[in-house]
Amino acid sequence: MPNGTGEPKRIRFIRDHEKIAAGEVIERPASVVKELVENSIDAGATEITIIIKNYGKELIQVIDNGCGINPDDVEFAFAEHTSSKIECADDLNNLYTLGFRGEALHSISAISKIELITKQNNSDMGLKFKIEGGENVSAEHVGCLVGTNIKVKDLFYNTPVRYKFLKTDRVEMGHITDIITRLVLAYPKIHFKLVHNDIPIINSPSTDRYQNVIFDLYGKKVVKNLIEFEYKDNEMKIWGYLGDPSLSRSTTLSSSLFVNGRYVVSPLVKNAMETAYKGYIMVKKHPFYILFLKLNPSTVDFNIHPTKKVIRFENSTEFLKKLTRILKIKVNEKFGKLKTESRIKEPNSISEYKIGKILESEDDNKLQKVAERQKSSVEDTTNVDKHDMIVKSKKSKPEIGAPKAFDIKLDQIYPGLNGRSKTISEKENPSKLRNLARQSNWIETHDVFPKFRIPNQTSQLNQVYFVLEGIDGFYLLDMHAAHERINYERVLRNFKDRGIKKQTLLIPIKFDVSVNEVEFVKELCPKLSKFGFEVDSLGGSTFIIRTVPANFKKSSDPTFIRDLCLEIISKGKQTSIEEEYDSILKLTACRMSIKAGEEIDNPETVIKLIQDLAKCKNPHHCCHGRPTMLYFDYKEIEKMFHRT
Numbered sequence: 001m002p003n004g005t006g007e008p009k010r011i012r013f014i015r016d017h018e019k020i021a022a023g024e025v026i027e028r029p030a031s032v033v034k035e036l037v038e039n040s041i042d043a044g045a046t047e048i049t050i051i052i053k054n055y056g057k058e059l060i061q062v063i064d065n066g067c068g069i070n071p072d073d074v075e076f077a078f079a080e081h082t083s084s085k086i087e088c089a090d091d092l093n094n095l096y097t098l099g100f101r102g103e104a105l106h107s108i109s110a111i112s113k114i115e116l117i118t119k120q121n122n123s124d125m126g127l128k129f130k131i132e133g134g135e136n137v138s139a140e141h142v143g144c145l146v147g148t149n150i151k152v153k154d155l156f157y158n159t160p161v162r163y164k165f166l167k168t169d170r171v172e173m174g175h176i177t178d179i180i181t182r183l184v185l186a187y188p189k190i191h192f193k194l195v196h197n198d199i200p201i202i203n204s205p206s207t208d209r210y211q212n213v214i215f216d217l218y219g220k221k222v223v224k225n226l227i228e229f230e231y232k233d234n235e236m237k238i239w240g241y242l243g244d245p246s247l248s249r250s251t252t253l254s255s256s257l258f259v260n261g262r263y264v265v266s267p268l269v270k271n272a273m274e275t276a277y278k279g280y281i282m283v284k285k286h287p288f289y290i291l292f293l294k295l296n297p298s299t300v301d302f303n304i305h306p307t308k309k310v311i312r313f314e315n316s317t318e319f320l321k322k323l324t325r326i327l328k329i330k331v332n333e334k335f336g337k338l339k340t341e342s343r344i345k346e347p348n349s350i351s352e353y354k355i356g357k358i359l360e361s362e363d364d365n366k367l368q369k370v371a372e373r374q375k376s377s378v379e380d381t382t383n384v385d386k387h388d389m390i391v392k393s394k395k396s397k398p399e400i401g402a403p404k405a406f407d408i409k410l411d412q413i414y415p416g417l418n419g420r421s422k423t424i425s426e427k428e429n430p431s432k433l434r435n436l437a438r439q440s441n442w443i444e445t446h447d448v449f450p451k452f453r454i455p456n457q458t459s460q461l462n463q464v465y466f467v468l469e470g471i472d473g474f475y476l477l478d479m480h481a482a483h484e485r486i487n488y489e490r491v492l493r494n495f496k497d498r499g500i501k502k503q504t505l506l507i508p509i510k511f512d513v514s515v516n517e518v519e520f521v522k523e524l525c526p527k528l529s530k531f532g533f534e535v536d537s538l539g540g541s542t543f544i545i546r547t548v549p550a551n552f553k554k555s556s557d558p559t560f561i562r563d564l565c566l567e568i569i570s571k572g573k574q575t576s577i578e579e580e581y582d583s584i585l586k587l588t589a590c591r592m593s594i595k596a597g598e599e600i601d602n603p604e605t606v607i608k609l610i611q612d613l614a615k616c617k618n619p620h621h622c623c624h625g626r627p628t629m630l631y632f633d634y635k636e637i638e639k640m641f642h643r644t
């Protein structure tokens with residue numbers, strides 16, 4: 001059992017506590033909830049009730065039926081570096097409990113008013129202990145049930161600055177629900193109840209059927225589209241649920257990783273999972289999964305950061321290779337038989353290339369061979385259905401979304417513009433003169449861009465780029481990036497001048513989110529309305545979209561609003577409301593824009609696009625910082641052909 005055995009142990013001072021990651025872990029009400037519930041789990045509780053008042057700011061109460069605390073140890077439990085779970089840092093090599101720092105109760109008691117009632121099985125009486133702002137207030141014997149009942153009141157009452165930094169009530173409640181959701185997923189045999197202002201939010205009775213837990217938290221659609229899997233060897237056990245590609249989301253918020261019973265976030269495991277799903281889901285979408293890893297405690301280090309959410313794996317490169325290989329096999333096994341048209345081909349990322357190379361070098365490994373064989377059989381089927389793929393590919397082309405902004409200087413995009421003489425003799429470049437002779441055929445951009453010849457027909461490459469002929473070279477216009485820039489500046493202007501016009505949907509669209517996302521989405525609803533999206537809660541995890549902005553594309557696509565909300569939520573660190581609004585505007589502009597895969601066969605459309613782009617304040621980059629156009633110098637190309 002990763003959690004405590006429930007056998008009461010005495011609390012001691014951790015001898016070499018300086019080796020344990022130190023730092024403040026109580027940032028918000030949800031951190032208190034996490035620490036208290038983890039203590040209950042370590043105490044072997046089978047029933048844990050969490051009562052929240054006023055989003056955790058007034059009261060956080062956790063009642064468990066665990067082993068309780070020895071009355072003689074209660075005061076000591078609130079001291080620094082005291083724990084019943086480890087005696088010294090070496091014990092971390094054999095850790096089976098969630099707690100090990102001996103710090104949580106001490107930290108919480110310093111910034112709140114606590115009342116704790118606890119009783120052990122072998123005691124006749126329990127103890128009621130009060131501590132406020134780190135000062136003991138009272139201790140008295142009382143009659144009570146076995147277990148621990150702790151009330152944390154008035155969090156941050158004596159640290160007003162930290163109180164001020166709390167987010168809105170709904171966001172704070174969203175974090176609490178999120179924490180409990182993860183713990184419910186990790187411990188299905190524990191009966192968890194979460195109640196807020198007397199309203200039950202989560203009630204998840206103990207069950208042996210994991211599907212029941214998923215159903216309660218994510219709903220029917222998710223349960224029906226998950227596939228269970230397991231892998232075991234001498235070093236590790238991996239099991240969990242892999243989501244069908246149709247469950248992929250634009251954020252990683254719904255996926256969970258548990259290592260030795262602890263919910264953690266690991267970029268390494270995320271990378272392995274995303275590599276395993278490559279080719280099954282669209283670019284910028286993330287697979288849905290619930291993954292459990294059971295490793296020898298000596299091979300995994302949770303003592304990196306005081307929140308224990310960050311982990312380090314021993315021999316992480318080897319571990320990543322192995323995990324990727326296993327997950328790839330499992331994903332191929334489970335989804336390899338899907339129809340070809342649901343596959344989305346996409347370019348290899350550098351990281352995949354690297355992993356691919358590593359995997360290739362292990363020819364002798366059976367597992368790898370199986371994975372490769374399965375992969376090639378997938379590719380074979382793709383070929384059989386070639387014609388179908390060509391037709392379908394227009395629709396299934398990955399969308400170009402919003403990659404990370406990066407800084408590109410203008411001369412990197414149009415190097416031909418800088419320091420180069422524009423008059424070239426006929427001898428040097430006869431074709432140049434021919435072009436100049438056709439000066440009247442240039443697209444007018446008032447010198448915002450270099451000159452492009454008006455195209456007779458569109459030359460669309462890879463259904464994304466347009467080729468434009470210039471004087472000294474040619475240009476590739478990224479039509480999505482260009483259109484996104486135009487739309488971004490337009491929605492921004494409209495928003496500032498007169499607000500965004502709405503269009504009412506004839507048939508309102510419903511969408512569902514997970515239990516842990518509900519509060520966050522509710523919080524966003526009034527903000528979205530300012531941008532033309534009227535979204536209301538229908539109770540439970542269901543929302544309804546009544547209006548969308550005028551000109552909005554794909555207005556019948558319910559996943560968009562859900563994805564938009566989740567994308568904003570997952571950014572999470574917006575410091576100002578302006579930044580949050582800007583994210584909504586950017587995502588709205590992105591969704592209004594021509595997508596990769598849309599065929600544009602009218603040259604007029606391209607000319608209009610370029611002219612509109614030229615009118616933008618920043619025509620050279622899309623709103624996410626990518627260039628709208630790239631320049632290819634004929635001289636460079638001639639060099640490549642060894643013509644010069």
Ligand SMILES: Nc1ncnc2c1ncn2[C@@H]1O[C@H](COP(=O)(O)OP(=O)(O)OP(=O)(O)O)[C@@H](O)[C@H]1O
Binds near residue numbers: 069102103105
């Ligand atoms: N609900 C509970 N039931 C039984 N014992 C508890 C409970 N809560 C706390 N304790 C006892 O109090 C001790 C101190 O708890 P605290 O949460 O401060 O430290 P910890 O759990 O040992 O480590 P960490 O700081 O990593 O959480 C625990 O080691 C445990 O013995």
Ligand SMILES: [Mg+2]
Binds near residue numbers: 035099
């Ligand atoms: Mg603890």
